Amino acid sequence: KSKSRKELSIKNNEKVIVYIGRITKRKGGELLTHLIKTNPQIKFVLIGKWIEKEIKKFESDNMIVIEKVPNDQLAKYYSSGDLVFAYHKQGCQMGIVGAEALSCGVPIIHTKRIAFPDSKSIIKVSDSPEEINKKIKEFFSHSQKERTNLAKGSREYAQKYLSDEFWKERYLDFFLK
DSSP: OHHHHHHTTOOTTSEEEEEESOBOTTTTHHHHHHHHHHOTTEEEEEESOBOTTTSOOOOOTTEEEESOOOGGGHHHHHHHOSEEEOOOTTOBSOHHHHHHHHHTTOOEEEETTBOSOOOTTEEEEOSOHHHHHHHHHHHHHSOHHHHHHHHHHHHHHHHHHTSHHHHHHHHHHHHHO
């Protein structure tokens, strides 16, 4: 995290939430907009195209918008965050952003409708901006040591439930039995 933040000129003591993907209604763009506006003490790093006909674009001192980052650089951005907003309105699937964030050792904010085993590294929320703000506040109220343990748990979760090895066994069992 320190190395990534240094490369990206983000201070180590800053609270950072990363978002990667198109900013749309389907990906919780309205919720994300609300979070940015109601959490001026948190830096939001948004990577992706902002679909303005769905979500009105705005300026904010606590928000950095980068339209495109090469895929081989994304891990650096994930790793710089304390949390990744990986919300999907449909829920159910983790999505590549959630899986990549967890594998980089960063806890995620996702809908309660996710169809994966529970983990403290997956902060499950409803569609309520107030609830999401409450969960963010709870997360940042943890000590640095507790947040570091959550980060380690994120990586372990990804290895256990999202790795090729994990899915290979399930596919083989399903298709060959």
